[in-house]
Amino acid sequence: MTLMIFLVMFVMESATEKLCPLRASIDVLEGEYFFLCYLESRQEHFQEEAYTINWYKESAGKRQLVKETHRIASQMNFLEFWPAELSDSGNYSVIHSNGKQNLTIQKWTLNVLERNKSSCFNKNHLTTEIKSAGTGHSLKCSDLSIYENESITWYKDCKNYEHETERELNFRTLTVQHSGIYTCKILISHEGRIYHSTNTIKLVVEEDAAEAVTLEIVGHHEEIETEIGKEEILNCTGFLGYYMQEDASLYWLINQTFPEQCTGIPENEPSVCEEEFKKLQLGNKFYVTRLLRIKKVRDEDMHHNFTCMLQADESTQIKIVKLKKGKTQDLPVHIFTTGMVLALLFPFVVVAVVFVFVMFRVDFVLFYRDTCRRDDTAGDGKEYDAFVSYLKDCASPIEEEREFALKILPMILEENFGYKLCIFERDVFPGGAFVDDINSFIDKSRRLIIILSQNYVSDRAIYELESGLHKALVERKTKIILIEYMPILEKPSVPHAGKAYQDKDQRAL
Incomplete structure (x- = not known):
């Protein structure tokens, strides 16, 4: 009895292996029946510890449990779509859980392609096979369902092809006329409804024998210059030929050790991880590619061998990549x-x-001063910003000279700019000694403004000029601003600056 159970389970496992090719990325047309399946090792059948199986879908960075509906059903190792819709696209995974730990068995990327309403196939949902004329060949309808007694129909260029109903379409001798797009269609009955699943192959028959294509890795062994702490992405691409070989595998090894898989979450990403396996078609050539991501290059990474291995049709190709410290680069x-x-x-x-x-x-x-509200002259003990010296009597035949000193100058400097002037006739009370008052108010002022004219240098106001020059040149207590209001024809007899210094020295003695 035990032997019988073992044989049944062995047969079921063999059938499962046949139906479950190891494909990381799968394309399917919308509106068609489709299933995902995974393989279990034989040891799992005899585990005494109970576990649960959960299917998950990841879309837009969020992983959600796949719940059974009238359209999506879980059966043994299969997840079935009755039928697949565009919204089913995403990343799928199956996880075993025993209540203590979770084990991810397998991952897929499912791409549901939009159906072409004007044709029986989608150009992105076909494989290409290139063959030479005169040779025998057979087109195989891939395992599109897990059910028996399905109805199979073959089409060539969307027309029924010779009423063929077998799973394989055999050609004893190929000719150029056999070139075309072949589609096999399987009909499946489920809960009173008929569903279908298709597989499309583009057959290209060439008159002359095509050049033999050798499986190879693009590029040669190489050394990459890098720096410690820098991110590096190593790319390995393999050329498969003129048709996609489903059994092709491409993976990285680090010193003969398999790297971890990248999670897609930056904070949880391993320091070195391997990206998902991808298939590419450029024209009529097929490639496979896989990236190895090094988050931050470490010193020990400089001593590792990063080996890319390509395997298909019992053939193996390798490519070794090494890292080395680069030279200090010149300024860009x-x-x-x-x-x-x-x-x-x-x-x-x-x-x-x-x-x-x-x-x-x-x-x-x-x-x-206006912006910072600061005045550097505050606290210097001065009461006025300037003492105005001008012709004070009516000896001047031009009245504008006095009007300039008494009206225009105060209006501009005091009213517009906020300076405070000392004007003798306005600010000095009468009755005091003239000379003492002049010296006192000049000492209280930071500047001495002298309005020069011919009448000024001929008047007694010349004393204010002499006193101001003495304070500016000898005592260095004030600064003088000269305004020549009218041209001076005769030079005033003002003591020379050197004489003023000499007088000062004599007084000191």
């Missing part, structure tokens, strides 16, 4: 050029800034 050209341009422009920019500052220094100072 665009950065060097930018630096040189900036270095050449910098002196011109400095000169321009200095020129603008010199030309508008007063405006900058006023703007600074």
Whole structure:
């Protein structure tokens, strides 16, 4: 009895192996019956510990448990779609759980292709086989269902082909006329409804014998220059020929050890991981490719052999990639050029800034004071910003000179700019000693504004000029601002600056 059970299970497992090719990426047409299946090792049949089987779908970065519906059903090692829809596209996985740990058995990427309403097939859902004329060949209808007694029909270029109903379409001798697109259609009855599943093959028969194609890995052994801490992605691509070989496998080894699979989640990604196996078709040539992702190159990675292996039709090809520390790279050209341009422009920019500052220094100072609300003269003990010295009697035949000193100058400096002026006739009370008052108010002022004219240098106001020059040149207590209101024909007899210094030294003695 035990032997009988073992034989039955062995037969079931053999059938499962036949129906479950190891394909990481699968394409299927919408509206067709389809199934996913996985293989269990023989030891799992005899495990005494109970476990559960759950199917999951990952879409948009979220993994959700696949629940059975009237359209999606789980049976033994199979997940069936009655039928497949566009929304079924995504990444699928099957997980065994015994309540203590979860074990991922297999993963797939399912692509549900939109049906071409004007044709019986989708150009993205076919395989190409290139054969030479004069040879025998057979087209095989892939295992599209797990049920028996299905009805099989073959079509050539979407027309019924010679009423063939066998799973294989045999050609004793191929001719160019046999070229075409062949589609096998399987009808399946389920719960009173008829579903179908198709497989399409493009057969190309060439008149002359085609050149023999050798399985090979694109590129040769290589060394890649890199740096510690840098991310590196190693690419391995294998050329299969002019038709897709379903038994082809491509994988990486690190010192004869299999790397972990990439999870797609950056924070949980292993330091070195292998991307999913992908198939490519460029024209009538077929390729397989797989990436090895090194998150951050370590020093020990420089001593590893990263080996890519391609296997198909009992043939094996390898490619070895090694990492080595690269030479220190020169400064990039665009950065060097930018630096040189900036270095050449910098002196011109400095000169321009200095020129603008010199030309508008007063405006900058006023703007600074207005913006920061700061006055550098606060606390210097001065009461006035400037003492205005001008012609004080009516000796001047031009009245505008006094009007400039008493009206225009205060209106501009006091009312518009907020300076405080000391004007003798306005701010000094009468009755005091003239000379003492003049010296006192000049000492209280930060500047001495002298409005020069021919009448001014001929008047007694010349004393204010002499006193101001003495304080500016000898005592260095104030600064003088000269305004030539009218041209001076005769030079005033003002003591020379050197004489003023000499007088000061004599007084000191």
